Amino acid sequence: MLSNSKREDAIQNLYEFFVHCMGLVSKKRLLFFIWLLPPFSSEGSGVEAFDSTTFDASLNWKDIEWLRSVTKLPVLVKGILKREDALKAIEAGVDGIVVSNHGDRQLDYSPATITILEEIVHIVGGRVSVLLDGGVGRGTDVFKALALGSQAIGRPVVYGLAAKGEDGVRKVIEMLKNELELTMAISGCPTIDDITRNHVRTVSDRLKSML
Ligand SMILES: Cc1cc2nc3c(=O)[nH]c(=O)nc-3n(C[C@H](O)[C@H](O)[C@H](O)COP(=O)(O)O)c2cc1C
Incomplete structure (x- = not known):
């Protein structure tokens, strides 16, 4: 096996x-x-x-269909990094996908999730929710992911939990919230809905601008 x-x-x-x-x-x-x-x-x-x-290495797309058939709860697939897999997940009937490389702890050279978020959002085309995690350390990271089309952003709070228990978890969340609010204020975005694609510039934008 x-x-x-x-x-x-x-x-x-x-x-x-x-x-x-x-x-x-x-x-x-x-x-x-x-x-x-x-x-x-x-x-x-x-x-x-x-x-x-x-971890069961035999897990495959049919298992998602099975899971879908036995629960009314939303089913989200985590670890999507390719457009093809995003489409397969939609075909399997998921409610959402999480663009994630599992913290890049398993496979060297996995792409940074923020660099592929936009193409996944594009191929999904609003059919299911797209979430992101990985490398979200500051409110500015949350802002970037929202601008590139993610509907929610994951940040493990376990380090806060390990350091200071419940207060540590609260501190992590508050810190991100405060930093996001500051970024929004400085960028002229009174609400989350005001954060648009025009607020960020990616590598491909830079390349296009040089053509
Ligand atoms: C100690 C630890 C254990 C984790 N275990 C799992 C796991 O069992 N399954 C999983 O999908 N992701 C797991 N992750 C990955 C996280 O859920 C998340 O995708 C990742 O930490 C996000 O990247 P970041 O650490 O850069 O924010 C784990 C991460 C850490 C730090």
Whole structure:
């Protein structure tokens, strides 16, 4: 069976995390935490074992159709990076797609999501929602994605959660909101609907302007 996951940084960080934990928590708690994870084996680390049991490499478009048939909830497919896949997702009956490279943690040289958002938005042509995540660190990133046609933008709040719990999550969201509002104000956009394609300039715009 082919594997579709190898998170080198996660594997590395988990080892470091354990070393860190050794100094922070009682042995009893640490053992409990390790017990929650799949066991280490000669095949690799606990993270690899977790990945191989959680991620099914045989997943395909027919599974989306099946999922569609068993729920009335909106079905969104995450990880779309190509126009062809956007069309396949629509064919499979999804309600939306998330342009995402999963944080670029799996495959070197994946395109930055913001660079392909516009062509996906164009091919989708309003038939389903288009969302984006990846590399959204500031309110200006949210602004760019909205200008290029994304309807919602994802930003993991787990780092805020890890640093400061509930307050950390609130802080991440507030920070992005404040930065977005400032960007909108400076760009002359009183509302989200006022953010248009003309507010950003992409590499292809630059190339076209040189012709
Ligand atoms: C620790 C961690 C675990 C993640 N696990 C998953 C996952 O199981 N499935 C998935 O689709 N994306 C996963 N992601 C990717 C995020 O959902 C999201 O697509 C990505 O972090 C966005 O990129 P950014 O980190 O540059 O904002 C994970 C990201 C991180 C940091």
